[in-house]
Amino acid sequence: MAHIGIVGAGLAGAGAAYALRDTDHDVTLLEKSRGVGGRAATRRRDDCRYDHGANYVKEGDGRTVDLLHELGDDGLVDAEEPVWTFDRDGAIEPSDREEAHKFTWTAGITQFAKRLLAETDAAVRKTTRAESVARDDAGAWTVTDTDGDEHGPFDALLLTPPAPQTADLLAATDWPGADGALAALHDAVADTEFRTIRTLVFHYDFALDVPWYAVVNTDKEHAVGWLAREECKDGHVPDGEGLLIAQMSPAWSVEHYDDPLESAAEAGADLVADLVGDDRLADPDWVDDQGWRYALPDEGLAADAEALASAREAGLFLAGDWVAGAARAHEALWNGVDAGDRIADRL
Incomplete structure (x- = not known):
């Protein structure tokens, strides 16, 4: 059984967990908020419910x-x-x-992520904001949150926050032997507006x-x-x-x-x-x-194919509507599902 970490429990992260539901892999999602769904969010007030992100x-x-x-x-x-x-x-x-x-x-609309995750055995650690990422010599990934707690080790790690936040994580990533792949990946993600x-x-x-x-x-x-x-x-x-x-x-x-x-x-x-x-x-x-x-x-990820391939080979994956290049809830979902399938294939 492999251990898989997913940063973000929006639709991309929930989609990846859903894709992995029938495997024997252990899945953990780290979510900075108190709920799941990301921008597919719902609030309640005075007998009203309203979708204030994705409508x-x-x-x-x-x-x-x-x-x-x-x-x-x-x-x-x-x-x-x-x-x-x-x-x-x-x-x-x-x-x-x-x-x-x-x-x-x-x-x-927050029901979308909730129902996807309800079909899985994934653990969701809420109010957990990832701050840095590291890969050790044995190929295992760990995530350190803003409270200084470590999560992992993971055999594969999927990053799903919006591109600027993912770029910050990549800038705070320790990946020995990356041979320029990490820098190339970071630059491409940082350029996604x-x-x-x-x-x-x-x-x-x-x-x-x-x-x-x-x-x-x-x-x-x-x-x-x-x-x-x-x-x-x-x-x-x-x-x-x-x-x-x-x-x-x-x-x-x-x-x-x-x-x-x-x-x-x-x-x-x-x-x-x-x-x-x-x-x-x-x-x-x-x-x-x-x-x-x-x-x-504004656009999809324009990353160097070699850098992406190197990251995936090392067990590091990206997903989200910004990877798909379309600002739609279903695009984030299916991009996450595709990432989950790629992780399953690799492991």
């Missing part, structure tokens, strides 16, 4: 839909209202894209009467990048109430990332009210927010 899971291809049903149809939700578009001037209109399924759960997004959440004692579930800014020149109605998801918002998820543009988010919630929400609510054309939206009855410093990758 839903796209069907991608048939295997994603099949997996969702295999994990259990109880509580599975498909938001049926369409996604419309708007431009820099805030003109909202129907999209010419073909509508796709938009899956989540009544208990929220991420967009910053601040999510603002607005609750109202009324629901909007509009024909869309969400609107997305297609020319990337509006201060609001995405606006979604959480009440379109069964079980998320009590009847007669409204809850908007506003994901602000990267430019606005960077400028206002550290603003106090009160001032950021006031500015954001004004922008949302102007976009929708409803002055009532400027005055929500409560607000929430989440800053996603590393929200969406």
Whole structure:
């Protein structure tokens, strides 16, 4: 039996653990947060549940839909209202894209990672932030967390945090005999750029009467990048109430990332009210927010093939939507599944 370490219990890490579920390998996930799912996250407040990172899971291809049903149809939700578009001037209109399924759960999108991990015997060590990595002369990997505790030894190690955080880990990696592979891998990961997004959440004692579930800014020149109605998801918002998820543009988010919630929400609510054309939206009855410093990758990993091959041969693997090159929940999942399969093949 081999021991496998996975840094991060987001969808990529959970997908890798799921791929390894039928092996006799021992799997341990190290997760910095108090919960699993990463950016596929859900919060609860005043009888509301809301997905404040990834808003839903796209069907991608048939295997994603099949997996969702295999994990259990109880509580599975498909938001049926369409996604419309708007431009820099805030003109909202129907999209010419073909509508796709938009899956989540009544208990929220964090159910995806929870249900994947429930199918495994993997151990999840929460509130454990990896700080450095080392490989010994025998080929075993250990991870040291910010409290100074060591985890391992592992026969294989998978890193799934966003590229900037993975680059920091690689910079703090001791891998004797890497012969330049570690430096090449680090440089490639560090060059993978991420967009910053601040999510603002607005609750109202009324629901909007509009024909869309969400609107997305297609020319990337509006201060609001995405606006979604959480009440379109069964079980998320009590009847007669409204809850908007506003994901602000990267430019606005960077400028206002550290603003106090009160001032950021006031500015954001004004922008949302102007976009929708409803002055009532400027005055929500409560607000929430989440800053996603590393929200969406701009591109996929462009690592040297030789460096990647050397890392895999040494038992070091990478996974995530940034490795796949697509900022989608299902892409992170399947990239993690593929990494789990590669680890199984190697061991």
